[in-house]
Amino acid sequence: MYERYCMRRIELIVAYDGTKYCGWQVQNNGITIEEVLNRELSKLLKEEIKVIGASRTDSGVHSRGNIAVFDTETRIPPEKISYALNEHLPEDIVVQQSREVLPDFHPRKCLSRKTYEYRIWNRRFRNPLNRLYSYFVYTPLDVEAMQEAAAYLVGEHDFASFCSAGSQVTTTVRTLYEVSVTKEDDLITIRLQGNGFLYNMVRIIAGTLVKVGTHAYSPEDVKRILEAKDRQVSGPKAPAEGLTLMKIEIDESEPHYPNPAE
């Protein structure tokens, strides 16, 4: 039988509008998502709470489904924590789900599949209704060329060309399962799904695909950029407001949830 600890690990699915935040991780020069969660959870549960985030999103980046875990001795049922916490969170941070996970589950030290969307508003004039959630590009973009370029990125590759300096990873090899470019109305969405993403990887890919869309690069250039393994040859990092972390799916092989049936 599953043993119920006095201390339990709780997982939160966290959605946020990143506009006003200096990203996820606690830092000195502004308020962060992690900080607000720590503060409000500590107040609610009356113990000091420190969350561990799955993805340390950058300043201004949005989320529909980041994951945070924390340990608590509370007797509030795990599923109810989301409702109680949302009562106290600002309206730009909303917990979508809370549940108990295994005590040693760590959202950054497990196999997972992350999905990001990068949105571009491609029209002569800005749209005030999506200005906070998309990158405004005035120049008409060639979506077919962007799609052709995106196809080169699918699969296992060394994405060193798409990684900002300052990252401390042991390998820059990652696998992308999907890189799609779709257009609806004047909104272009680049959707990426992969087993991991390097520092600024999605935004550098987006910036590079925009260069393809303006014909500054050819689709084949993206293949060459990938092979060069050099950040100097890829496009600029696209702005934060266009980026949303959509979801994180933990690999089924990972010990994650306590199994009440055992």
Place this chain on the structure above:
Amino acid sequence: MYERYCMRRIELIVAYDGTKYCGWQVQNNGITIEEVLNRELSKLLKEEIKVIGASRTDSGVHSRGNIAVFDTETRIPPEKISYALNEHLPEDIVVQQSREVLPDFHPRKCLSRKTYEYRIWNRRFRNPLNRLYSYFVYTPLDVEAMQEAAAYLVGEHDFASFCSAGSQVTTTVRTLYEVSVTKEDDLITIRLQGNGFLYNMVRIIAGTLVKVGTHAYSPEDVKRILEAKDRQVSGPKAPAEGLTLMKIEIDESEPHYPNPAE
């Protein structure tokens, strides 16, 4: 040949995020879209400008394509006014187009077709990324029942049941060409197209359809509500944040643009 007057009438297509505004029309208790346009146009063109709006949207209602016209002696080419004005407007108001119209064109005294969308986020938890542009409804809504109910509203009807008190119209008969209800992800969109809309009509229709979605009303009740011609029997007015005026199409029979070919 078309005679170029010293004084010309200019038409603007105006998009705005209505969140921070007390609606379109100038009033005392807060800033309005009309007021900002008058102020910035007057500064830009160095003459006193008063715009006439096609639709006096309520406090908190958004727009992708409201129409405003004004008269000016400026020598700035009509098409360039949008760019010059956008430089001075706040980021939540963006002019999408400017062009010259006939001097007697009046956007409220002409035949037109207006399209509105009312958005409902229908999920257990709020979505912080669309909180400003949709109405959050926790209860799962029956979209098929809403579609069935919406069908009763299409056509020429007396919409007295869907008109707030305080309106000073001579007739409450209007024609709706389209009332559709679609769902994508957890977002339900009610789209309405008609030759005119009464005071709060879209929001009362949306509030009534939500009642159908929760099974508080049956689809057939909407037929009875319509026939009753009584605001007391329809549903509540749905909140402003869900409503966006999408576009206004001036009827082709209306004298609208100067014809440079003549």
